[in-house]
Amino acid sequence: QKEVEQDPGPLSVPEGAIVSLNCTYSNSAFQYFMWYRQYSRKGPELLMYTYSSGNKEDGRFTAQVDKSSKYISLFIRDSQPSDSATYLCAMSPQAGTALIFGKGTTLSVSS
Amino acid sequence: DAGVTQSPTHLIKTRGQHVTLRCSPISGHKSVSWYQQVLGQGPQFIFQYYEKEERGRGNFPDRFSARQFPNYSSELNVNALLLGDSALYLCASSPGPGNTIYFGEGSWLTVV
Numbered sequence: 001q002k003e004v005e006q007d008p009g010p011l012s013v014p015e016g017a018i019v020s021l022n023c024t025y026s027n028s029a030f031q032y033f034m035w036y037r038q039y040s041r042k043g044p045e046l047l048m049y050t051y052s053s054g055n056k057e058d059g060r061f062t063a064q065v066d067k068s069s070k071y072i073s074l075f076i077r078d079s080q081p082s083d084s085a086t087y088l089c090a091m092s093p094q095a096g097t098a099l100i101f102g103k104g105t106t107l108s109v110s111s
Numbered sequence: 112d113a114g115v116t117q118s119p120t121h122l123i124k125t126r127g128q129h130v131t132l133r134c135s136p137i138s139g140h141k142s143v144s145w146y147q148q149v150l151g152q153g154p155q156f157i158f159q160y161y162e163k164e165e166r167g168r169g170n171f172p173d174r175f176s177a178r179q180f181p182n183y184s185s186e187l188n189v190n191a192l193l194l195g196d197s198a199l200y201l202c203a204s205s206p207g208p209g210n211t212i213y214f215g216e217g218s219w220l221t222v223v
Contacts, residue, residue, distance in 0.1 A: 008151070034211075043115075043201055043214040044154065088153050096142065096208040098167050101153030 003027050006089055006102025015111045019076040023089035023102045026070065030091040030100075033065050035074045038086045038104065047087075048074065051095075079109045113138070115204050115215030123221045124192050132187045132218045136204030142166070143185040144212055145177055146201040154201055160185055161208050192222045 006023045013019055021035075032051055036044035048063040050056045050072075056063045062075040072091075076083055086106045090099040116135045124130050136143050142161040146154035156169035160179035174190045183204075189196055199219055203212040 004153075006153075036214075041219075043216040046211060046213060049211055090153070094209075096205060096210055096212070098144070098156035098159060098169060099146075099154070099212070101155070103151070103153050 003100050004089065004091060004102045007105055008103050010106040010108060012108045012110065013079055015079060015081060015109055017079050017109070019079050019083070019107060019109075021074040021076075021087050021089075021105050021107070023072050023091075024070055025072075025091060025100075027091075027093070027100075028067075028070065029093040032092045032095055033063070033072050034090040034099065035061075035063055036088040036090060036101075038088060040085075044088055079107075081109050081111045084108050115202055115213060117200075117202050117215040117218050119218055120216065121219045121221075123223060126192055126194060126222055128192050128222075129188065129190050130192060130220060132189075132200050132202075132220070134185045134187070134202030134204075134215060136183050136185070136202075137213060140204035140206050140213075141183050142205045142208050142210070142212075143179055143183065144203045144205075145185070145187045146203065146214075147171075148199040148201055148217070150198070157187070159208070166208055189220075194222050196220065197222045 035048040064073040086104040088104045089102040144159040145157040148154040158177040159167040199217040
């Protein structure tokens with residue numbers, strides 16, 4: 001079993017839809033959880049950063065962490081074509097240590 | 112402010128050759144990490160450096176080495192290149208080991 005599992009998709013939605021992206025993990029020591037967005041042939045861009053369990057909202061993006069279920073989610077409201085990218089979840093046991101990434105989910109938002 | 116800058120952006124090497132990739136962190140950042148991203152996969156941790164000292168190493172063979180210079184820039188070296196080393200090599204920087212990391216655009220390495 002991989003430490004971090006993420007459905008690679010692809011996921012296709014119409015503009016304006018609510019998108020739900022998810023990752024599961026096996027290492028209960030993970031405390032720090034991140035979501036990165038990666039456009040084709042570019043470096044990952046940090047979207048959300050969460051410590052431990054709970055929710056965090058930033059504009060159209062909401063990150064949720066459920067440590068009891070070892071499950072994290074990223075919700076995108078009112079999705080736009082510019083949101084079309086690969087979304088990577090990442091996590092680590094301590095701040096600033098090596099990140100363990102999921103495979104990434106490819107999202108396509110059509111206008 | 113300039114982000115993390117990496118060079119070269121693209122390169123092609125032959126099996127058995129050596130490659131050096133370079134990274135300049137965000138101004139004021141003292142920690143640099145290297146990741147390898149194979150097509151269709153998430154990035155995989157290779158090294159972390161802080162204040163010129165190695166702070167972490169991923170599960171990569173000894174053909175991979177790195178160093179950090181007094182100005183906090185960094186080099187990643189890969190010897191005896193294999194076809195499987197073809198990947199996007201990402202550098203990330205942070206103010207220190209306990210902070211969020213920010214990635215550069217990466218160096219695309221193709222081994223033929």
